[in-house]
Amino acid sequence: xxxxxxxxxxxxxxxxxxxxxxxxxxxxxxxxxxxxxxxxxxxxxxxxxxxxxxxxxxxxxxxxxxxxxxxxxxxxxxxxxxxxxxxxxxxxxxxxxxxxxxxxxxxxxxxxxxxxxxxxxxxxxxxxxxxxxxxxxxxxxxxxxxxxxxxxxxxxxxxxxxxxxxxxxxxxxxxxxxxxxxxxxxxxxxxxxxxxxxxxxxxxxxxxxxxxxxxxxxxxxxxxxxxxxxxxxxxxxxxxxxxxxxxxxxxxxxxxxxxxxxxxxxxxxxxxxxxxxxxxxxxxxxxxxxxxxxxxxxxxxxxxxxxxxxxxxxxxxxxxxxxxxxxxxxxxxxxxxxxxxxxxxxxxxxxxxxxxxxxxx
Numbered sequence: 276x277x278x279x280x281x282x283x284x285x286x287x288x289x290x291x292x293x294x295x296x297x298x299x300x301x302x303x304x305x306x307x308x309x310x311x312x313x314x315x316x317x318x319x320x321x322x323x324x325x326x327x328x329x330x331x332x333x334x335x336x337x338x339x340x341x342x343x344x345x346x347x348x349x350x351x352x353x354x355x356x357x358x359x360x361x362x363x364x365x366x367x368x369x370x371x372x373x374x375x376x377x378x379x380x381x382x383x384x385x386x387x388x389x390x391x392x393x394x395x396x397x398x399x400x401x402x403x404x405x406x407x408x409x410x411x412x413x414x415x416x417x418x419x420x421x422x423x424x425x426x427x428x429x430x431x432x433x434x435x436x437x438x439x440x441x442x443x444x445x446x447x448x449x450x451x452x453x454x455x456x457x458x459x460x461x462x463x464x465x466x467x468x469x470x471x472x473x474x475x476x477x478x479x480x481x482x483x484x485x486x487x488x489x490x491x492x493x494x495x496x497x498x499x500x501x502x503x504x505x506x507x508x509x510x511x512x513x514x515x516x517x518x519x520x521x522x523x524x525x526x527x528x529x530x531x532x533x534x535x536x537x538x539x540x541x542x543x544x545x546x547x548x549x550x551x552x553x554x555x556x557x558x559x560x561x562x563x564x565x566x567x568x569x570x571x572x573x574x575x576x577x578x579x580x581x582x583x584x585x586x587x588x589x590x591x592x593x594x595x596x597x598x599x600x601x602x603x604x605x606x607x608x609x610x611x612x613x614x615x616x617x618x619x620x621x622x623x624x625x626x627x628x629x630x631x632x633x634x635x636x
């Protein structure tokens with residue numbers, strides 16, 4: 276599996292899938308999703324979620340792990356039961372492998388929570404027997420991920436001795452306040468466990484700082500993120516030649532609770548941040564918020580992609596351009612993925628194989 280220089284963690288939620296689906300094919304080719312699997316809405320079986328993802332990202336390889344942020348609730352069904360077998364410690368590998376078998380583009384992350392090194396070896400054997408790559412994804416989120424298994428140094432030594440290059444390494448810290456806060460931890464882990472791996476092994480450090488509280492934003496304001504600086508620092512500190520960029524696609528992990536209905540706003544990704552247009556007092560209309568974005572210094576207006584067209588349509592008063600917060604989320608994700616896939620080398624619109632149509636506006 277050829278891993279791109281942008282690894283994006285995505286949940287199987289409507290906004291992510293809509294934003295991903297409407298990307299130009301060339302942008303899809305420039306990113307590698309790491310999908311966190313959970314049931315699709317209330318439907319069954321669990322494989323329906325994989326079908327939904329592959330509809331948005333067809334014909335291309337991706338990594339897949341189990342979404343341990345997901346909470347199944349009280350109403351059981353077959354999809355939730357299957358997810359529970361994968362999320363338990365240790366996971367039911369028969370369920371995992373039978374789920375993945377019909378999807379040759381799905382390359383498994385090893386399910387490592389309270390698993391033995393023998394289990395890891397078994398999962399690697401399965402991946403290789405079925406012509407898959409695999410991923411050593413260390414879920415470092417407190418209370419959610421198992422962290423790094425004690426046997427990881429032994430497994431890495433075995434892989435290195437065998438000259439294996441059919442895997443990727445991902446450190447995922449989930450939602451954090453500042454991406455730079457994870458730099459010393461990630462550097463230490465990489466230096467301790469992965470110094471001797473082959474140069475071509477891609478190694479990603481991933482987190483998200485997308486805000487949870489928007490009440491502080493008023494009018495139009497920009498918030499930067501430092502994920503790129505994080506990667507630059509880790510590259511310098513570790514000297515591993517394939518430290519690749521990772522993020523959560525301008526989203527956050529699943530969260531549960533009874534939050535209030537969010538006020539209307541328009542989010543616009545830049546290369547290294549997000550611009551937010553909203554009002555603290557009375558809710559702003561999508562048209563007014565979109566006009567603030569298109570009139571701002573940060574507005575590009577030349578990306579030639581679906582998400583930007585939706586914002587332009589909203590600013591022009593087109594009724595169905597952005598008429599809900601979920602559609603706004605999809606537009607933001609679409610623009611963020613495109614910008615990061617072509618970071619600092621955005622192609623002109625004429626060079627894109629556009630997959631969206633005016634019917635979507």
